[in-house]
Amino acid sequence: MYLQLYWGFFLVGCFSFGGGYAMLPLIERLISSHDWMASGQFAEIIALSGMLPGSIGTNAAVFVGFQTAGIAGSLVATAGIITPSLILVVIISKFFKRFQDSEIIEKAFYGLRPVVVGLLVYSAIKFAFSLEVVTTISIETIYFIIMFIISLLLLIYKKIHPLFLIFLSVIGGIAFL
Amino acid sequence: MNxxxxxxxxxxxxxxxxxxxxFGGGYAMTTLIELEVVNKNKWIKKEEIIDVFTIAQTLPGAVAINSAIFIGYRVAGLLGAVISLIGILFPTFSIVILVSLIYFLFKDNPLIKAAFNGIGASIxxxxxxxxxxxxKxxxxxxxxxxxxxxxxxxLIxxxxxxxxxxxxxxFIGMFKLKHKSVGEEGREIVTTEEQKAFYKES
Known part of the structure; x- marks a missing residue:
């Protein structure tokens, strides 16, 4: 069990190009392949991870570890997700002075980054459809969609701080009651 | 030693x-790291910190955590990297554990449920x-x-x-595509306008 957690999150750590949000589709895949929790519960974990300080991906790893195997589980999952970072950063700062200028790396990223964009869009869709408010159509669903559109516009045009946006959305959610 | x-x-x-x-991997974080690491402690030169962030974004994993490992390693070797990593993880780890304990006590509360619907939209x-x-x-x-x-x-x-x-x-990028140079603009994974402006000012 611990080994599965460690190895699973180790792989997430290896392939999550593009920061914390890019970890989400990988973690989702990991959980569904091991049946660690229901997709509704995963949605709650993502929401919690996003509203707390720290990288959303690493936070989610702590939550998933905790849910599957308690405190020890969350330690193991966290260790798994950060090990690749530790190894790669040390190797690169030791051996490649100008790593990011190497042509092969630049080429790899030229193909890799569009895939990451696809992954993130997919991740957003998947997250949306794991929420009860989206899957059961009601007046609340319309309210939810409006809140989503406003959030996206605030991010794109106002560059609103994520924390402030989440704070606003809590108020928005409660206001519907 | 001391x-x-x-x-x-x-x-x-x-x-x-x-x-x-x-929060949310925001750029407030990179600004803050620069303030602490470059201006206050003078561990890393101003020109070098941009490299640190670029590599931290290029590598897999969370940008803040990669930056902490990188800076720790530059300043004090492998031990420094591990210590910085623990430093940046410990508070968020504790908060997450605490919140998950509290959350599962109150998750059926209608107020919490409503708040979560709201958070869902912004996430x-x-x-x-x-x-x-x-x-972009x-x-x-x-x-x-x-x-x-x-x-x-x-995926779908x-x-x-x-x-x-x-x-x-x-692999497609490395072997199949006729590579058009993406140049300065394309290299960084994330370069927002604010970040560019920030580097220009400094």
């Missing part, structure tokens, strides 16, 4: 202090926005747009493993 330990302690507390402020927007930000530098021309759409379709229809998709993308 001064080594003092540096390690300093590294630990510097990242401990930065950690709770790293979807945040994930999409992360995609848009990366997309990643999608240049037909080939990259095609790759994005192709990977989205493969065939539920293909994201790891395979990432490896595939990297």
């Amino acid at each position: 001064s080594n330990i003092r540096i390690l302690i300093k590294l630990f507390f510097t990242f401990l202090k930065i950690s709770p402020i790293t 979807i927007a945040l994930i999409l926005y992360a995609g848009i930000t990366i997309g 530098s990643a999608i240049k021309g037909k080939t990259s747009l095609f790759l994005t759409i192709l990977s989205l379709l493969l 229809i065939f539920h293909i493993n994201p790891i395979l998709l990432i490896i595939g993308g990297a």
Whole structure:
């Protein structure tokens, strides 16, 4: 069990190009392949991870570890997700002075980054459809969609701080009651 | 020896202090790291910190954590890297554990449920926005747009493993595409306007 957690999150750590949000589709895949929790519960974990300080991906790893195997589980999952970072950063700062200028790396990223964009869009869709408010159509669903559109516009045009946006959305959610 | 330990302690507390402020991987975090690491402690030169952030964004994993490891390693070797890592992880780790304990006591409360519906809407927007930000530098021309759409379709229809998709993308980039130089603009994964402005000012 611990080994599965460690190895699973180790792989997430290896392939999550593009920061914390890019970890989400990988973690989702990991959980569904091991049946660690229901997709509704995963949605709650993502929401919690996003509203707390720290990288959303690493936070989610702590939550998933905790849910599957308690405190020890969350330690193991966290260790798994950060090990690749530790190894790669040390190797690169030791051996490649100008790593990011190497042509092969630049080429790899030229193909890799569009895939990451696809992954993130997919991740957003998947997250949306794991929420009860989206899957059961009601007046609340319309309210939810409006809140989503406003959030996206605030991010794109106002560059609103994520924390402030989440704070606003809590108020928005409660206001519907 | 004594001064080594003092540096390690300093590294630990510097990242401990930065950690709770790293919400949503925001650029407030990079600004804060620069302030602490370059201006206050003079561990790394101003020109070098941009490299640190670029590499931290290029490598897999969370940007804040990669930066902490990188800076720790530069300042005090492997031990420094581990200490900085623990420093930046400890507060957020504790908060997450605490919140998950509290959350599962109150999760059926209607007020909490309503709040979560609200948060759900903004989280979807945040994930999409992360995609848009990366997309601005990643999608240049037909080939990259095609790759994005192709990977989205493969995910939706065939539920293909994201790891395979990432490896595939990297291989296509390395061997198949006639490489057009993406140059300065395209190299960084995330370069927002504010970040550019910030580096220009400094």
